[in-house]
Amino acid sequence: MAVEPASQVSTDDIHVPPVAVLGGGSFGTALASIASSGGARVRQWMRDATLVDHVNTHRINHRYLPEFRIHPDVVASSDLAWVLDQAQLVLIAIPSGGFRQVVRQAAPHFSDDAILVSTTKGIETDSFLLMSQILEQETGSAHIGVLSGPNLAAEIAQGHLSASVIASDDEQTRSRVQAALSCDHFRVYASNDRYGVEMGGALKNIYAIAVGMAAALGMGENTRSMLMTRALAEMSRFAVAQGASPMTFLGLAGVGDLIVTCSSNLSRNYRVGYAMGEGRTLEGAIDALGQVAEGVNTVSLIVKRASEENIYMPLATGLYRVMFEGVAPRDMATALMRSEQSSDVEFTLPREDTRRAQQQTAARDIPS
Ligand SMILES: NC(=O)C1=CN([C@@H]2O[C@H](COP(=O)(O)OP(=O)(O)OC[C@H]3O[C@@H](n4cnc5c(N)ncnc54)[C@H](O)[C@@H]3O)[C@@H](O)[C@H]2O)C=CC1
Ligand SMILES: O=C(CO)COP(=O)(O)O
Incomplete structure (x- = not known):
């Protein structure tokens, strides 16, 4: 089922900061259309040039989200520098196994003060780092956030009402992401517990x-x-x-x-x-x-x-x-x-208290 853009705001009418989405899978594809429906210039990076052609020609990501008609203004490309050119908000939807490598490739092209948001729900194997911690390590940026919540990409694509959380200790990151991604069928709540939100995901x-x-x-x-x-x-x-x-x-x-x-x-x-x-x-x-x-x-x-x-x-x-x-x-x-x-x-009755009481009961019940 195709989703119409939530609002038909022309990029000529208002200035909405350009958005880059890294990742050509189902979640990146759904997010790119949401951002585009708010009037932003949206470029989506995917490594597979054949998929790029297909997306730009047919407006369908047949490999990962085949039922969904992509917003007409999203432009796909496998040229990372072009996708990131002037982007003020970068949404990264790359599986955890490839996340650091893509961030490393992308980092030289990030605009100064760009807001960098991970949407990936995983942990790096060797380091046990979460993706936003990798972003911090690789870029040193002060504008890092995590987007996480009950967000099945296929349901977002079908226009089902959904909500997510932008977690960051940077106020600007929270408010920019709320502005860029909220639309008729998607709401974004704010949190300052980046670690908890990311670990939950x-x-x-x-x-x-x-x-x-x-x-x-x-x-x-x-x-x-x-x-x-x-x-x-x-x-x-x-x-x-x-x-x-x-x-x-x-x-x-x-x-x-x-x-x-x-x-x-x-x-x-x-x-x-x-x-x-x-x-x-x-x-x-x-x-x-x-x-x-x-x-x-x-x-x-x-x-x-x-x-x-x-x-x-x-x-x-x-x-x-x-x-x-x-x-x-x-x-x-x-x-x-x-x-x-x-x-x-356990936050009201600690596990240790229950365990101690059970041990005392067991000791009392042993016949002498
Ligand atoms: N699909 C969903 O409903 C949601 C997914 N997520 C998270 O988003 C992340 C991405 O997931 P999906 O978009 O669903 O994945 P997907 O399986 O639909 O697609 C993965 C995409 O990443 C690309 N990719 C993988 N390794 C890469 C690398 N080393 N370099 C460049 N591109 C690479 C693949 O080519 C593909 O385009 C995951 O961590 C997932 O937990 C978060 C919320 C919802
Ligand atoms: O994170 C998701 C929904 O919020 C998607 O879950 P899966 O990665 O199991 O499809």
Whole structure:
């Protein structure tokens, strides 16, 4: 289904700062059209020259978002310098595996004071850095932000009402992105917890795989609710231990994104989990998907870090063992059900308090 531009503002009528989108996948394509509907000059960089021709000729990204008619004013190109020329806002939608390399290539062409925003929900393997931290390292810019939230590209493309979060400690970055991307069907909320928002986006992918797997195994709605709520507890526990605000997980980039990704077959992470739940191998599930599912890499990184820092992550660890160590999903589910009975909301009742009370009860119950 094609989406008409939300407002037909001519670039001649008002000055809207030029926008560059880096990445020719589904999210970059959806964002480029949103920015264009606000009247900005939008150039989208993609490395594949054949896709560039197709997009510019047919207004369709047949490889990644085939149902969507791209805004007539978006111009695709594989010339990075041209795309970035005079761009005041740069949105980067490159999977985490290629993010640093693209930023490094692009950095010499960034305009002074350009606002640089990552939309990528992943973690760099070797460094454990989030994408905005890579942007900081590679550019030293003071105008760095993260856009994250419940934003399935295919739904944005269909014009479904959606919202996202721009997170930055730079006020100008927040307000510029809100101005550039808000339209009839897309709203942008602001946050100053860049780390929490970005970590939320990366972590929820792990649990989408787990819920997809459970769905394929025929779980009930109680089970889905339990998994998602405990996922939220686990995500916030991890992120808070690394410096995030727990409050961020009540917002769109926390529970909001977790809900959509754990509920929709449009989520690539959910689909990988579903395929494994149906009995495919991990490799088979990834091949069948043909697109990036960031959670596959993120789960390994998080489980390693959680183990190093002694952070309790039973769901992520259980999923890792199913995905990479051949443990049967049903056996893992049973093991998890029989594991420690913990606190519901640890920010009100700390896990340690529950554990201590259980130990005291057990000691009292031992017959002398
Ligand atoms: N698709 C979605 O619904 C959403 C995706 N995201 C995030 O956006 C990021 C990008 O995802 P999608 O656009 O969905 O991916 P995609 O799988 O649709 O496309 C990836 C694009 O990146 C390009 N690419 C990959 N490695 C590259 C490299 N080294 N150099 C240049 N280009 C490279 C590919 O050619 C392709 O054009 C991911 O981190 C994802 O988590 C965030 C919100 C929503
Ligand atoms: O982040 C997303 C929705 O907010 C997209 O999720 P997937 O990468 O699982 O498709």
